[in-house]
Amino acid sequence: MKKIVCLATLLLSICFTYAQELASPNGNFKMNFSLDASGSPVYSLAYKGKTVIKPSKLGIELKNDKHSFLHGFSIKNSESKTFDETWQPVWGEWKNIRNHYNEWAVTLHQNSGDRDLIIRFRLFNDGLGFRYEFSAQKNLIHFVIKEERTQFAMTGDHTAYWISGDYDTQEYDYTTSKLSEIRGKFKEARSSNASQTSFSETAVQTSLMMKTAEGIYINLHEAALIDYSCMHLNLDDKNLVFESWLTPDTKGDKGTLQASCSSPWRTIIVSDDARDILASNMTINLNEPSKIKDVSWIKPVKYVGVWWEMITGKSTWAYTDGVPFGTEGTAAPKEVPSIKLGVTDFTKLKPNGKHGANTAHVKELIDFAALHGFDGVLVEGWNEGWEDWFGYHKDYVFDFVTPYPDFDLVGIREYAKSKGVKMIMHHETSGSVRNYERHLDTAFKFMKANNYD
Amino acid sequence: MKKIVCLATLLLSICFTYAQELASPNGNFKMNFSLDASGSPVYSLAYKGKTVIKPSKLGIELKNDKHSFLHGFSIKNSESKTFDETWQPVWGEWKNIRNHYNEWAVTLHQNSGDRDLIIRFRLFNDGLGFRYEFSAQKNLIHFVIKEERTQFAMTGDHTAYWISGDYDTQEYDYTTSKLSEIRGKFKEARSSNASQTSFSETAVQTSLMMKTAEGIYINLHEAALIDYSCMHLNLDDKNLVFESWLTPDTKGDKGTLQASCSSPWRTIIVSDDARDILASNMTINLNEPSKIKDVSWIKPVKYVGVWWEMITGKSTWAYTDGVPFGTEGTAAPKEVPSIKLGVTDFTKLKPNGKHGANTAHVKELIDFAALHGFDGVLVEGWNEGWEDWFGYHKDYVFDFVTPYPDFDLVGIREYAKSKGVKMIMHHETSGSVRNYERHLDTAFKFMKANNYD
Numbered sequence: 001m002k003k004i005v006c007l008a009t010l011l012l013s014i015c016f017t018y019a020q021e022l023a024s025p026n027g028n029f030k031m032n033f034s035l036d037a038s039g040s041p042v043y044s045l046a047y048k049g050k051t052v053i054k055p056s057k058l059g060i061e062l063k064n065d066k067h068s069f070l071h072g073f074s075i076k077n078s079e080s081k082t083f084d085e086t087w088q089p090v091w092g093e094w095k096n097i098r099n100h101y102n103e104w105a106v107t108l109h110q111n112s113g114d115r116d117l118i119i120r121f122r123l124f125n126d127g128l129g130f131r132y133e134f135s136a137q138k139n140l141i142h143f144v145i146k147e148e149r150t151q152f153a154m155t156g157d158h159t160a161y162w163i164s165g166d167y168d169t170q171e172y173d174y175t176t177s178k179l180s181e182i183r184g185k186f187k188e189a190r191s192s193n194a195s196q197t198s199f200s201e202t203a204v205q206t207s208l209m210m211k212t213a214e215g216i217y218i219n220l221h222e223a224a225l226i227d228y229s230c231m232h233l234n235l236d237d238k239n240l241v242f243e244s245w246l247t248p249d250t251k252g253d254k255g256t257l258q259a260s261c262s263s264p265w266r267t268i269i270v271s272d273d274a275r276d277i278l279a280s281n282m283t284i285n286l287n288e289p290s291k292i293k294d295v296s297w298i299k300p301v302k303y304v305g306v307w308w309e310m311i312t313g314k315s316t317w318a319y320t321d322g323v324p325f326g327t328e329g330t331a332a333p334k335e336v337p338s339i340k341l342g343v344t345d346f347t348k349l350k351p352n353g354k355h356g357a358n359t360a361h362v363k364e365l366i367d368f369a370a371l372h373g374f375d376g377v378l379v380e381g382w383n384e385g386w387e388d389w390f391g392y393h394k395d396y397v398f399d400f401v402t403p404y405p406d407f408d409l410v411g412i413r414e415y416a417k418s419k420g421v422k423m424i425m426h427h428e429t430s431g432s433v434r435n436y437e438r439h440l441d442t443a444f445k446f447m448k449a450n451n452y453d
Numbered sequence: 454m455k456k457i458v459c460l461a462t463l464l465l466s467i468c469f470t471y472a473q474e475l476a477s478p479n480g481n482f483k484m485n486f487s488l489d490a491s492g493s494p495v496y497s498l499a500y501k502g503k504t505v506i507k508p509s510k511l512g513i514e515l516k517n518d519k520h521s522f523l524h525g526f527s528i529k530n531s532e533s534k535t536f537d538e539t540w541q542p543v544w545g546e547w548k549n550i551r552n553h554y555n556e557w558a559v560t561l562h563q564n565s566g567d568r569d570l571i572i573r574f575r576l577f578n579d580g581l582g583f584r585y586e587f588s589a590q591k592n593l594i595h596f597v598i599k600e601e602r603t604q605f606a607m608t609g610d611h612t613a614y615w616i617s618g619d620y621d622t623q624e625y626d627y628t629t630s631k632l633s634e635i636r637g638k639f640k641e642a643r644s645s646n647a648s649q650t651s652f653s654e655t656a657v658q659t660s661l662m663m664k665t666a667e668g669i670y671i672n673l674h675e676a677a678l679i680d681y682s683c684m685h686l687n688l689d690d691k692n693l694v695f696e697s698w699l700t701p702d703t704k705g706d707k708g709t710l711q712a713s714c715s716s717p718w719r720t721i722i723v724s725d726d727a728r729d730i731l732a733s734n735m736t737i738n739l740n741e742p743s744k745i746k747d748v749s750w751i752k753p754v755k756y757v758g759v760w761w762e763m764i765t766g767k768s769t770w771a772y773t774d775g776v777p778f779g780t781e782g783t784a785a786p787k788e789v790p791s792i793k794l795g796v797t798d799f800t801k802l803k804p805n806g807k808h809g810a811n812t813a814h815v816k817e818l819i820d821f822a823a824l825h826g827f828d829g830v831l832v833e834g835w836n837e838g839w840e841d842w843f844g845y846h847k848d849y850v851f852d853f854v855t856p857y858p859d860f861d862l863v864g865i866r867e868y869a870k871s872k873g874v875k876m877i878m879h880h881e882t883s884g885s886v887r888n889y890e891r892h893l894d895t896a897f898k899f900m901k902a903n904n905y906d
Binding site: 142433 | 594713844
C-alpha cells in the first residue's frame with residue numbers, strides 16, 4: 001500500500017496471487033495478508049522490522065456446513081482507509097484518547113458456498129486488531145459456529161505470563177514459563193476452585209502476555225466482545241502456534257449468530273517497552289463507542305467493603321452453616337434445613353457467628369470510609385440464599401431484596417447517610433442469569449428506594 | 454386395611470414381609486403395595502375384581518448416586534386416612550367437585566444411603582393417583598434425577614389410542630393400535646413437524662387411553678406437574694410394561710430438585726364406561742389448589758380468531774417472505790433481509806400478500822364475533838418477528854409490543870371497543886423463554902394500555 005488516503009476508501013486491484021502489505025501510521029508495524037494455495041486467508045505481522053506473528057491462518061468453521069468456510073476463497077474486494085480521531089471517555093486515565101489507525105477491509109468470496117467473508121484489519125501505532133464480518137447474504141443469515149480458527153504463530157519459545165484455559169473461572173494465579181513448558185505446568189497452574197472446567201492442557205486465557213528472547217512484549221487479547229463467545233488460546237506446542245478456542249454453550253456450540261454481525265476484534269499489542277502494553281488504548285479504541293447518552297450518573301468512586309474477608313476465610317457470605325436452632329450437640333439434627341427463599345425462616349436458624357455482612361461490622365466500615373475519605377461501602381452476603389450459592393444449579397438462588405436477619409438494611413442506610421457515605425449493593429447472579437433477569441426490575445427499584453443509587 | 458378413619462391418621466404395624474391393601478371409598482378399586490425381595494417398592498391395582506395393573510415397580514434413579522435409590526428399602530412408617538371434601542372451581546363444567554379418596558403414605562428407608570422416600574397413594578372412586586415425596590434430610594437435599602422408574606404393567610395387548618413420544622411436540626394425530634403394534638407404526642404415526650425429537654420407537658405421550666379386551670378403559674396420565682419434567686411412557690413391548698421416561702434438559706438430566714419436594718401425581722383412571730374417563734375429576738382433585746386469591750379477573754370466554762387459517766396454509770403469521778421492495782423479478786435481490794427487531798424496517802419490505810393478521814381481516818372477525826355473540830377475537834401473527842419464528846434458536850425473536858405495518862393496533866382496538874368485542878393478544882415465546890420473561894412487564898403494560906385486558 002503505497003498511498004494511504006485519510007478517511008477515504010481506495011479500491012485495490014484484484015489479482016490472482018494475492019498478497020498485500022499494510023503499515024501502521026508511524027511505520028513501526030507492517031502486516032501482510034495473502035491467500036494460500038488452498039484459498040485460506042493468511043496474515044503475518046512485523047514490528048520494527050522483526051516478525052512477531054509468522055504467517056498464520058484465519059477462518060471460522062461453521063456447524064453443519066456443506067462447504068468448509070475455511071478454504072476456497074478468492075478476493076472480491078479490498079478497501080483501505082486511514083482513521084484519525086480524538087475522543088473523550090466518560091472516565092478513565094486519559095481525558096483525550098486518540099484513535100488512529102490504517103484500516104484494510106478484505107472481502108473474500110467462496111465460490112463453492114457462494115458466500116462472502118469480510119476480514120477487517122486495523123493497524124495502530126501500538127499493534128494490530130482484526131475481526132471477521134458477516135454481511136447478510138442469501139447463504140449466510142443464521143449460522144452456528146463450530147470453532148473459530150484464528151491462528152497466532154509465534155516466532156520462538158517465548159516467556160509467557162499465563163493462566164490456564166477454563167470455561168468457568170479466571171481466578172487462577174499467573175504462571176510464568178516458556179511456551180513449551182505450559183503443558184507440563186498444567187496441573188500446578190490450576191489451584192482448586194468451586195467452579196472450574198478445563199478443556200486442554202495447553203490452553204491459556206486472554207489477555208496473554210509474552211516476552212521474546214529479544215525483549216519484545218507481545219499481548220494477545222480481544223476487544224468488543226459482544227454477542228459472541230469468549231476466546232481462549234490453545235497452543236500447538238510443537239509448532240508454537242496459538243489457535244482461538246471459543247467457550248461453548250451447553251450443547252457444545254460455540255455461537256449462534258445472525259448476519260449481519262461480526263466477531264470481536266482479535267488484538268496483538270506489541271512493544272519493546274512493557275509499560276506501553278498497559279498504557280495502550282487499542283482495546284478501548286476497538287470497543288464500540290458508548291451508547292449511553294446521559295452519562296451523568298456514572299461516577300467513579302473509591303470504596304471499601306465486605307468481601308475480601310470472605311475470600312480469605314475470615315468470615316462467610318452465608319448467615320448460617322445450615323444448622324437449625326436447638327439441635328447443637330445432638331447426635332443428629334431433628335430437622336435438616338433445606339434453604340428455600342420465601343419458605344426458610346432464617347430467624348429460626350442458628351447463625352454461624354462468622355457472617356461478614358452484619359450490621360455492627362458494616363457500620364465499622366462506614367466509619368472507616370468516612371474517616372479516610374472513601375466514597376462508598378460495598379457489602380457482599382447481605383441477602384438471603386448464600387448457603388446454596390453454588391454447586392447445585394439452583395434456579396431461584398437469590399431474590400436480591402431480602403436481607404439476612406443480622407443485616408439491618410434501614411439502620412445501615414440511615415447510618416451511611418448520616419456519615420455521607422454511599423452504600424453499594426452487591427448482586428450475585430451465581431450463574432442463574434434467568435433468575436437475575438426475572439428480579440432485575442424489583443431489585444433496582446429496591447436499591448433506588450433504599451438510597452443505593 | 455380393615456378400618457378407614459376419616460381425616461385421621463392410623464399408624465400401621467411394621468412387619469418384615471410387607472404387603473398391604475387399600476380400597477377405594479366405594480370398594481370398586483383395590484390396590485396392593487409391597488416390597489419385593491430386593492427391597493424395591495411394588496404396587497398393583499384391581500378394578501371390580503379384575504387386575505388392571507399387574508405388580509409394577511416404583512422408584513427414582515438419581516444421578517451420581519453412590520447407592521441406587523431403587524433397591525434396599527424397608528418400611529419405616531405407614532399412615533392412612535380418608536379424605537372427603539367438596540370444593541368449587543373458579544370455572545368449569547361443575548359447580549361443586551367432590552374430592553374423596555382413601556390415602557396411604559408409606560415412608561421407606563434405605564439403610565445403605567441412609568435416606569427416606571415417601572410414596573403417597575390416593576385411591577379414588579375413579580382410579581389411583583400416587584407420587585414420590587422427598588423430605589429434606591441430611592443425605593437428600595439437592596439431587597438430580599437420572600430417570601424415574603415408575604412402571605405400569607399391562608394385563609394384555611390392549612387397544613391403545615396414542616401419540617408418539619416426542620420431546621418437542623404433541624401435535625400428532627392419534628393412532629389406534631394394539632400395544633404390540635406401536636413399534637411398527639412408529640414412522641407413520643409421526644407426521645412432519647417444525648420441531649420434533651423422538652427418543653424411542655415404543656414411547657407414547659400421556660394422557661394415554663387404552664381399552665382392554667374385556668371392555669375396560671384405562672387412562673394413564675399425570676397431575677400437579679410443577680417444577681418437574683413432563684412424563685412420557687416407554688413400552689417394553691415384550692412384557693407389555695410401560696415405564697416413565699422424563700423429558701431431559703440440554704445436558705440430558707431429567708430434573709434438578711431440592712427437597713422437600715415431590716413428583717407430580719401419576720394417575721390411573723379406570724372405568725368400564727369410557728364416558729367416566731372424560732367426566733373424571735381425579736386430575737383436578739390431585740392438582741394443587743389455586744393460589745390466586747382474587748379470581749374476579751378470570752372470565753371464561755368464547756372467541757374466534759386468526760390462527761387456524763395459518764395452520765391450514767391459507768395465510769401466514771409472517772408479514773413478508775423475506776423479500777425487500779423493488780427486487781422482485783431481478784435475478785438476485787440486491788439486499789437479503791435478515792430480520793432483526795428494532796433494526797429491520799418492515800415498511801421497506803415487500804408484504805407477502807398472505808399475512809393473516811391484517812387490519813381489514815381482523816375487523817371482519819370483530820364483525821363476525823359481534824354478530825354471533827362471541828366475546829373476543831384472538832389474533833396471532835400481529836407482531837414483528839414471525840419470519841424467524843422457529844429453527845434458529847433465536848434469542849430476541851419477539852418484543853411483544855411492535856405490530857407489523859398492516860396491523861393497525863389503535864384502529865382495531867377502537868373498532869373492537871365500538872362493537873363490544875374484546876381483543877385477545879397472542880404472545881408466542883418460540884421457546885425463547887428468557888426473552889419472553891425479559892419483556893413480560895412491558896408486554897403486559899402494553900396489553901393493559903391497549904384494552905387487551
